[in-house]
Amino acid sequence: MPHIVKSFDAELAKLDEGLARMGGLAESQLAAAIEALDARDSEQAAAVMRADAKVDDGEHFINEQTVKVLALRAPVADDLRTVVTSLKVAGEIERIADLAANAAKRSLVLNQLPPVAPMRSLIRLGRLALALVREVMDAYLGRDAERALSLRERDQELDDVYSALFREILTYMMEDPRTITSCSHLMFIAKNLERIGDHATNIAELGFYRVTGRMVTEGRTKKDVSAYIGADLPE
Template identity: 50%
Template sequence: MADLQPEHIVRSYAQELAALRDRMTQMGGLVEAQVAAAAAAVVQQDSDAATRAVEQDPAVDALEREVEGQVIRMLALRQPMAQDLRQIVASLKITAGLERIGDYAANVAKRSIVLAQFSLPFSLSGIAHMLRLVQENLKLVVDAIGENDVEKATQVWRSDQAVDDIYNAIFRELVTYMMEDPRNITPCTHLLFIAKNLERIGDHATNIAETVYYAVTGDSLPEARPKGDSSAYAVVRARG
């Protein structure tokens, strides 16, 4: 009987680790739904989708608190080491990043409600493209969390430059519209905030990818993350 207790403890510990990972992927799924609703709110001017994106925020926050409590218990009772320790501690950073993504999605949804009051004289194709890329990266990173998949995490990390490049292009385009017609200033300002929130979602997805990579491998991705060639604010200085 003495040999059964260690086996039972190991099995129970493995179940706790799996439950922690499941909780994170559940949170990731909620955040994916938030971002999808925010996308529909902007591109399709869907006010119901905007409401859903905002109303899902408390559920995301509650899951983050659950993970935090579970991590504290595991650290206190299990005294994990090596990869287990990395993964347990990393879960705090991962869920914090997911929670921030949810906040940004809610912010996008709120802006979309105001934006819907304006008749836009230009296309939202750039924003739609950025939304698609951000959603793809978010799905990849949530899959990476659930599967401990370093290849998917690395793919998200490498996609950061593409998100930044789209943001820079949108910034320049919107500034041009504002300069051409002062009536465009208000709706373009809301779009600028939306684009910036999407860029931040992309950054947090990349941060999560870096954390997953470290938790699994024990190594860090290069500090020099792929980035866009220049800041969007350069256009303001150039036109000033």
């Protein structure tokens, strides 16, 4: 329902507009990082790294806008949820962009080494992560709680592909120790892509909360086979 003070609606709309811009930039960065990996294009990878600052600027805008709305309007109920989730979603998008830039950075090293077969599976993982990010942002901005909840379950598909890729990379390194350096970088990139799926899923949960006012309480089952070797790889 529109507010009596129309400027309040305009201020809330700026939050969605800012998130749409941020999401579009992060999606473009991730798509370009995947293309750079696939084509072994160092110039494109470097461009992804440079573009990361634009997403950071978008997050600063959301932070400033949420402070402004909270201070001037004292929103309640669904308006307050819009403000709070905007702040959180901006943080999730910023992390997605950072992880995309990190993948691009590692591709610069990979391009100096002979190509390895697991790259094909890595590209598949990246495209799954990209599709999830796009659909989750559409659900959030479209205030589609049912779609957001269903997308939350899609993270399992990404986890399954990641786990299969992890095993493939280990096998490849054991069969040919000369590939250890290349495969180690692939493993780091794969973990970054898996984390992107986690951030996308967080956005889905925030989208559900924004519309319904209910938190998703059911835990997500994670099947990460890398967990048993120490797992949280540095970015």
